[in-house]
Amino acid sequence: MKTQVVIIGGGPSGLLLSQLLDRRGIESVVLERKTKEYVLGRIRAGVLERGLVGLMEEAGCADRLHAEGIVHDGTLVSHGDDMFRIDFTELTGTPVIVYGQTELTRDLYDARKEAGGSIEFEVDDVTILGADGDAPHVTYTVGGEARRIDCDFIAGCDGFHGVSRQAIPLSVRTEYEKVYPFGWLGILSETPPVHDELIYANSERGFALCSMRNSKLSRYYIQCSLSDSVNDWTDEAFWQELKRRIPGPMADKLVTGPSIEKSIAPLRSFVTEPMRWGRLFLCGDAAHIVPPTGAKGLNTAASDVHYLYEGLCEFYKAGSSTGIDAYSQRALNRIWKAERFSWWFSSLMHRYPEQSSFDLKMQISELDFLRSNKAAQTAMAQNYVGLPY
Numbered sequence: 001m002k003t004q005v006v007i008i009g010g011g012p013s014g015l016l017l018s019q020l021l022d023r024r025g026i027e028s029v030v031l032e033r034k035t036k037e038y039v040l041g042r043i044r045a046g047v048l049e050r051g052l053v054g055l056m057e058e059a060g061c062a063d064r065l066h067a068e069g070i071v072h073d074g075t076l077v078s079h080g081d082d083m084f085r086i087d088f089t090e091l092t093g094t095p096v097i098v099y100g101q102t103e104l105t106r107d108l109y110d111a112r113k114e115a116g117g118s119i120e121f122e123v124d125d126v127t128i129l130g131a132d133g134d135a136p137h138v139t140y141t142v143g144g145e146a147r148r149i150d151c152d153f154i155a156g157c158d159g160f161h162g163v164s165r166q167a168i169p170l171s172v173r174t175e176y177e178k179v180y181p182f183g184w185l186g187i188l189s190e191t192p193p194v195h196d197e198l199i200y201a202n203s204e205r206g207f208a209l210c211s212m213r214n215s216k217l218s219r220y221y222i223q224c225s226l227s228d229s230v231n232d233w234t235d236e237a238f239w240q241e242l243k244r245r246i247p248g249p250m251a252d253k254l255v256t257g258p259s260i261e262k263s264i265a266p267l268r269s270f271v272t273e274p275m276r277w278g279r280l281f282l283c284g285d286a287a288h289i290v291p292p293t294g295a296k297g298l299n300t301a302a303s304d305v306h307y308l309y310e311g312l313c314e315f316y317k318a319g320s321s322t323g324i325d326a327y328s329q330r331a332l333n334r335i336w337k338a339e340r341f342s343w344w345f346s347s348l349m350h351r352y353p354e355q356s357s358f359d360l361k362m363q364i365s366e367l368d369f370l371r372s373n374k375a376a377q378t379a380m381a382q383n384y385v386g387l388p389y
């Protein structure tokens with residue numbers, strides 16, 4: 001088989017890139033290790049920046065997002081029972097949209113199907129070959145049968161545990177990592193959200209987040225120990241702990257119910273540099289991870305897709321390699337700012353095992369500054385709604 005771009009990974013990055021390229025007449029094949037149902041069953045991100053919404057529009061996939069996504073003009077931040085609001089729209093002119101990653105991924109799969117896009121599911125043994133030369137190709141097996149695709153470029157959109165990053169020699173790659181000493185226990189429940197905007201809560205018992213997917217589906221998280229397992233937490237124990245961490249009036253009106261999904265995610269900041277090696281480009285979680293505080297994961301994946309899509313269009317439509325040559329640097333410039341924001345917001349909101357009384361005072365005074373200072377709120381809002389591409 002031969003195509004222009006082989007895309008490894010059928011998550012949001014790979015699908016969005018494939019759909020955007022198709023709209024400009026650039027051919028791709030997507031290789032996905034899992035089944036479509038498995039990918040659509042993963043409950044992950046839910047807050048979309050304007051940049052990602054714009055890309056979904058350009059991809060012709062934004063109708064349902066605009067019909068069903070919930071516009072959020074701001075967010076609440078609490079410390080104990082104190083609570084204040086950051087008004088994104090007033091401070092930046094831009095809201096965010098709450099729309100689940102599962103829904104966005106479904107829209108992209110539907111669009112690829114309608115366009116007759118080529119996606120191979122349940123592929124194994126994906127191997128990247130010749131990426132540093134002029135004849136890149138990818139080999140893999142599907143249903144026990146060995147296959148090969150020759151191509152011009154390879155987009156590594158296969159997430160943190162994929163093969164693409166590992167294909168770049170260690171002598172070329174530099175990795176930067178911070179592992180946080182706690183995780184997030186999250187549940188999804190068919191209950192109305194406690195509030196119509198998200199609540200980020202700093203409490204003496206640890207962080208909590210009240211989020212949502214729609215008016216009938218809530219997503220809640222609490223900071224937990226890395227040694228906890230999902231089985232340690234009954235639904236009842238989760239709700240009790242959440243109530244202790246959010247302001248009293250919110251706890252009083254929290255509607256609880258059985259969880260329909262429960263999982264623990266460790267928190268990590270990670271960046272690999274460079275994001276290009278020859279004809280291989282890394283995109284999304286394959287190249288970087290952020291802690292979910294501030295909802296940057298899916299959104300940074302989208303900005304990579306934007307830069308790569310632009311570069312590939314320039315290459316195929318204008319015969320210029322300027323865009324693909326600049327890809328790694330342009331993507332990394334924005335990613336490091338999102339890494340900084342996610343790290344800062346995580347540091348502000350969580351309890352750390354080694355935190356001294358001085359550290360706690362610093363956290364409290366920073367929260368106080370954020371509550372009372374418009375410039376600080378504006379900086380927070382600009383980062384939250386997404387820095388420009």
Ligand SMILES: Cc1cc2nc3c(=O)[nH]c(=O)nc-3n(C[C@H](O)[C@H](O)[C@H](O)COP(=O)(O)OP(=O)(O)OC[C@H]3O[C@@H](n4cnc5c(N)ncnc54)[C@H](O)[C@@H]3O)c2cc1C
Nearest residue numbers: 009011012013033044045158159162284285295296297298
């Ligand atoms: C548990 C969890 C919770 C999260 N919660 C949030 C959140 O609340 N807010 C937020 O903003 N972000 C969140 N994120 C981050 C966000 O979901 C990711 O940033 C986003 O999914 C990145 O998209 P991606 O397409 O780059 O990678 P992925 O979504 O990881 O997609 C990669 C795809 O590649 C496939 N793949 C892997 N290896 C191979 C291979 N060898 N061959 C072929 N295919 C392969 C995988 O099956 C997967 O479908 C969360 C992530 C996780 C893991």
